[in-house]
Amino acid sequence: MFAIACGYEDADDLDALRDDPGFRLALGKLPESGAGLASQPTMSRWENAPTTRELASMMAAMIDIYCASYPAPPTAVTLDIDDTCDVVHGYQQLSFWNGHHGERCFLPIHIYDTATGRPVAMLLRTGKTPSGKEAAGHIRRLVRHLRRNWPDTHITIRGDGHYGRPEVMAYCDAARVDYVFGLPTNSALRADPAIVAVADACAVKRAQRQCPVLRNYAETRYGAKTWKCQRRVVARIEASTLGMDIRYVVTSLATGSAEHIYDTLYCARGQAENLIKRHKSQLASDRTSCRSANANQMRLILHTAAYWLLWRIQQAMPRTAALASAEFTTLRLRLLKVAARVVESASRIRIAFASACPDADLFRALVLRLKPAPT
The missing domain is CATH 3.90.350.10 (Transposase Inhibitor Protein From Tn5; Chain A, domain 1)
Incomplete structure (x- = not known):
């Protein structure tokens, strides 16, 4: 699902993406250590199961x-x-x-x-x-x-x-x-x-x-x-x-x-x-x-x-944001396929965006709006 949202609809792409730190974080895994994610053969078997x-x-x-x-x-x-x-x-x-x-x-x-x-x-x-x-x-x-x-x-x-x-x-x-x-x-x-x-x-x-x-x-x-x-x-x-x-x-x-x-x-x-x-x-x-x-x-x-x-x-976007009515392809390029440095340490994981990131304020707003409610 995450791969499709990011524009990688073919299972063949997963062989290269199984060690991607962004996808690993999205699935609750550590970005650099541990086993890789599902490969293309595994995903193909799962689709047919x-x-x-x-x-x-x-x-x-x-x-x-x-x-x-x-x-x-x-x-x-x-x-x-x-x-x-x-x-x-x-x-x-x-x-x-x-x-x-x-x-x-x-x-x-x-x-x-x-x-x-x-x-x-x-x-x-x-x-x-x-x-x-x-x-x-x-x-x-x-x-x-x-x-x-x-x-x-x-x-x-x-x-x-x-x-x-x-x-x-x-x-x-x-x-x-x-x-x-x-x-x-x-x-x-x-x-x-x-x-x-x-x-x-x-x-x-x-x-x-x-x-x-x-x-x-x-x-x-x-x-x-x-x-x-x-x-x-x-x-x-x-x-x-x-x-x-x-x-x-x-x-x-x-x-x-x-x-x-x-x-x-x-x-x-x-x-x-x-x-x-x-x-x-x-x-x-x-x-x-x-x-x-x-x-x-x-x-x-x-x-x-x-x-x-x-x-x-898209719904979590502030209504005044320029991307509030953007198409999915635009959201993908501006918010999902963005370069960042991921650093895994013993106590925390840091994600560093470029200092000149044009959508930095929007990222902050989305993090607050999409953060799960405390249980």
Whole structure:
């Protein structure tokens, strides 16, 4: 976990890092004396050791860590669920050809509390789009575990059209979980009188005003043949010189205007894409090159643990600090991969930074904020 946070995601790097004084100190060992840390073969065996049941327990513990990160149960949370393309490096277990991405890949599911940047769960899965039954199963297990920790917290699930499936919405309705999902267009929605009227008026108004783009919103009640009931559908209508563009969202929320549902609630899921990019590109969580699916899931858990470590450092940062909103790569270069002299004596360990260290004051503040409370 510490190696991944510092940018050494390959187990091969551990042969050179097993005697690094910084890593030794982080793991509670003396920096210069004693046996070295785990080597690459040891780490590789460890990654392949957990069984499926043990990995499921780790995933449950990951959700417990998320819940414990709040000082008190929140009144409500909105969780974003999405999958992302993880290109494979061979014929690993669960790898599958995905025509949309044009790659043989995994499509792991990422779930975030986007408002705070907290990771909730990461699940390795095959490279095809999840079915409604599969997605509903994942959400059901997530909600069940969350409610063991937070029985009174209101949960809202947000996702794109992959997750706006009848099985998912039926479960959410039954479990008293609100949702905001993207909805693919179809001929029935395109012909809906309420949406057509607003779209025509928007196009006419844009032409009269000679605006390059004009946006409006509409809503209707819609029920597909596979749905058990009609649901609220919100349409974002955008008329431009290029033509008409209409996007749809289905939601269980009864309150809030169509504009609020789309622009404020649904579009906020775009931040989840940034968190996935942070997880993949800044922590290299797509380095799932083991042959075993269990080993790759274990790596995904380790990368999420590294995410938690950097997120915690970011949250401990004074709000006035220049690095308070920095990306993980910046935090790594400025705070983790910093040159220092480590001296081990009989009675103490001294860590000396350069006298001209530009972040010396920030280091002092972080030490005080991250220091464990006395027991």
